[in-house]
Amino acid sequence: MPEFDLRFSKEQIASRIEVLAAQIDRDYAGKNLILLVVLKGSLHFASDLARKMKLDPPIDFIQLASYHDDTKSSGIVQLKKDHDMTIEDRDVLIVEDIVDTGLTLEYLRELLEARRPASVSCVSLLAKPDAHQREVALEYVGFDIKNEFVVGYGLDHAEKYRSLPFIAVLRNPV
Ligand code: PRP
Numbered sequence: 001m002p003e004f005d006l007r008f009s010k011e012q013i014a015s016r017i018e019v020l021a022a023q024i025d026r027d028y029a030g031k032n033l034i035l036l037v038v039l040k041g042s043l044h045f046a047s048d049l050a051r052k053m054k055l056d057p058p059i060d061f062i063q064l065a066s067y068h069d070d071t072k073s074s075g076i077v078q079l080k081k082d083h084d085m086t087i088e089d090r091d092v093l094i095v096e097d098i099v100d101t102g103l104t105l106e107y108l109r110e111l112l113e114a115r116r117p118a119s120v121s122c123v124s125l126l127a128k129p130d131a132h133q134r135e136v137a138l139e140y141v142g143f144d145i146k147n148e149f150v151v152g153y154g155l156d157h158a159e160k161y162r163s164l165p166f167i168a169v170l171r172n173p174v
Pocket of ligand 1: 038039040041042064065066096097098099100101102103104105156
């Protein structure tokens with residue numbers, strides 16, 4: 001049986017998301033916002049964040065991958081699925097579950113900036129400042145965490161544990 005060391009409970013996550021949603025609502029009032037959800041890890045975060053927001057922006061998806069069933073980043077970012085809606089002249093808010101090395105966010109920002117949006121910002125539920133290899137702008141962060149591998153609430157280990165309601169360190173990865 002997997003054993004977990006809890007980092008953020010369901011309740012802690014929910015209350016932090018309420019604060020982020022209110023902040024984003026305020027900052028993007030009157031703007032041409034689009035939420036760009038980075039699959040797959042952000043699925044629960046994006047869903048909860050969007051439903052706490054009052055602005056009701058359009059939502060699109062992009063899929064990138066860098067981890068490949070390991071607990072470490074491969075360092076190579078792959079575009080697996082591009083977004084469908086045009087982002088030209090729109091205020092894009094990237095929705096991420098975690099910014100670890102920062103390579104994915106760096107890649108994504110470059111890709112999107114070339115498509116002439118009005119602005120690009122990012123909200124990430126988690127950030128690992130000690131693991132960042134790049135100084136990428138990250139406008140909204142739910143929680144900073146230590147450089148340890150966490151699962152749950154969208155975050156996986158070999159595609160498992162994404163639907164845990166909490167975020168935890170896996171004690172005995174198998
Ligand atoms: C994770 C996470 C971020 C990225 C962060 O995605 O969702 O997109 O890694 O890592 P980085 O800052 O080191 O680039 P992953 O590649 O595991 O895909 P998944 O979301 O589909 O699990």
